[in-house]
Amino acid sequence: MNTSVLRRTLQAAAATGGAAALLLAVASGASAHVGVTPDKTEANSYALLTFAVPHGCDTSGTTKVAITLPQELNDAQPTVNPNWTVEKVTEQLAGPKKLADGTSITKRTSQIVYTAKAPLAHELRDALVLSVKLPDAAGSTLYFPTLQSCETGQTDWSEIAKDGEDPHSLKAPAPSITVTAPAGTGHGDTAAASDAHSASLSAEQAAVTDSGADARSWAGLAAGIGGLVLGGAAFFRSGRRKPGTDRAAK
Numbered sequence: 001m002n003t004s005v006l007r008r009t010l011q012a013a014a015a016t017g018g019a020a021a022l023l024l025a026v027a028s029g030a031s032a033h034v035g036v037t038p039d040k041t042e043a044n045s046y047a048l049l050t051f052a053v054p055h056g057c058d059t060s061g062t063t064k065v066a067i068t069l070p071q072e073l074n075d076a077q078p079t080v081n082p083n084w085t086v087e088k089v090t091e092q093l094a095g096p097k098k099l100a101d102g103t104s105i106t107k108r109t110s111q112i113v114y115t116a117k118a119p120l121a122h123e124l125r126d127a128l129v130l131s132v133k134l135p136d137a138a139g140s141t142l143y144f145p146t147l148q149s150c151e152t153g154q155t156d157w158s159e160i161a162k163d164g165e166d167p168h169s170l171k172a173p174a175p176s177i178t179v180t181a182p183a184g185t186g187h188g189d190t191a192a193a194s195d196a197h198s199a200s201l202s203a204e205q206a207a208v209t210d211s212g213a214d215a216r217s218w219a220g221l222a223a224g225i226g227g228l229v230l231g232g233a234a235f236f237r238s239g240r241r242k243p244g245t246d247r248a249a250k
């Protein structure tokens with residue numbers, strides 16, 4: 001096989017291996033802590049927030065997950081998960097709070113608490129979903145401090161990066177989302193908002209039952225890497241057969 005061709009093949013394989021290693025590192029790092037994934041982030045819209053519980057406390061199984069709502073939210077609708085019981089915790093406001101529709105409230109939901117019917121084993125993961133109405137505050141970041149209690153010990157996911165601090169340096173960062181500007185012009189269209197809410201609710205079951213999505217993602221990544229390796233091997237073998245082919249032609 002031509003030396004330059006062999007060198008390029010080995011360099012491509014090394015690059016592919018490095019990229020695969022980087023993808024694996026990113027994927028494992030992203031799933032290392034309790035985090036939240038929204039199905040949408042537009043201001044003044046209804047959104048489904050999926051909180052991932054990827055592991056227990058050290059090697060201890062998870063027994064309870066208490067999600068604290070930011071002050072910008074007045075309520076949240078928890079999705080039923082067959083593995084957990086759930087309750088809303090309310091708090092009395094210092095004074096009446098006027099809402100956009102002209103009504104006022106004196107209490108708000110401050111926490112959603114999921115309690116496991118049986119401890120969630122350390123090596124297993126689950127997803128907890130909340131439906132919320134995002135505030136009309138594009139550009140703001142909402143933090144959801146989450147206390148994860150286990151059979152032994154607990155982890156308080158409540159750290160918030162200070163100005164100039166790298167959020168990735170935090171050991172137990174609070175789950176958070178950033179509210180974005182509305183995509184369309186129907187910002188105040190109540191009917192459109194209602195339709196969006198209905199569509200979001202219809203997707204809840206898929207979000208809850210898709211706890212195996214990570215496993216499928218890992219399988220897809222592994223299959224892709226395997227295909228690249230096999231392709232490189234086939235290319236290498238085809239190069240080695242060329243001298244014999246030339247002699248036969250002569």
